[in-house]
Amino acid sequence: MLPMIIIFGVVLSFTVNGFMSLFSIQNILRQISVILIAATGETLVILFAGIDLSIGAVIGLGSVSGAYVMHATGSPLLGAVTCLAVGAVVGSINSVGIALVGIQPFIMTLATLLVAQASAFLVTGGGSIGGQPKIILAGGLLNIVGLPLAFILGISVAVAGAFVLGYTAFGQKIYMAGSNPRAAAFSGVDIKRLTFLIYLICGTLGGVASFVFIMRLGVGAPDAGIPLLLPIIGAVLLGGNAMTGGEGGMLRTITGALLIAMIMQSMQIAGAQFWDQLIVVGILVVLGTALGGWLGRRRTSESRGRIDAPPGQKGSGLSKAGAPER
16 A cells, blocks of 8 residues: 555645645544554454454444543543443453354444444434543644644554564464464464454454544544444555455554545545545445455465476476466
8 A cells, every 4th residue: 555655645745735734634644543543453353354343333432421421520531431441341242242152243243333323322312522621622633743642642552553463472363363263273272262352452442542533523423433434444454454364464554544544635625525535435445455355366376386386497487388487
């Protein structure tokens, strides 16, 4: 996605007036913050060959719950704890259903999506909750060395996720189990425990994202996660993480999220509605996933060709029959 980001950035800078302004760039970074946090958890799940459809609903329910507590108490700390608790509870429900009961991830997380989303509307009656502490509103507008505080929080979570995946035994177990769960089990990996932890972490990060959402907009909204679900999962897939598990990483998710945020910001400047933005993002996700699958099959085919070639022909540019390779 890095070449695509450069190409899109150059094209949009010439075609969309004000796209490269400081305000526009900061807005892109603020938009990417919530997506990055939630997509970090979704990346763990997808690398494990799973799926969490409830992540958007967690943001909605967490935002209204945290906003309600802060509106009533004036305490940002209690609001943050509430957001985290909501995410952890939904994540635990997913974990129990998938890891212990054996329900398919798609079915389980679809059910929790519906329940969490309905609960958010039930709590608020369909309205948003404002009246947040001034420090929350100030934090959403705060820039540190030109970077929005919300983005710093988001990229910090993503970097932590990259560290876990790349430099810890837990991360290596995710890759191993995502590639071949049976082999991972024979190697001593506790698949049920790993499944439980992954979905719990994903739900908790959804709660963190809901708190950052309140910071960004100053309100808790029951429908917050509805337009965010596609960009969150889209960022993971568009970056090149394989739905089949075991292949990918956080850098891919970051580049996918950045590309989506750039496109959404450019369309906002052009006056497009959010449903128009989702149409474009949906098309990009399909095309990007198809391209990633084609490149993966091509790499696999080339690797097998090198392995199958006789020793005297490896790297010689000759096929098995002795004819030049195309």
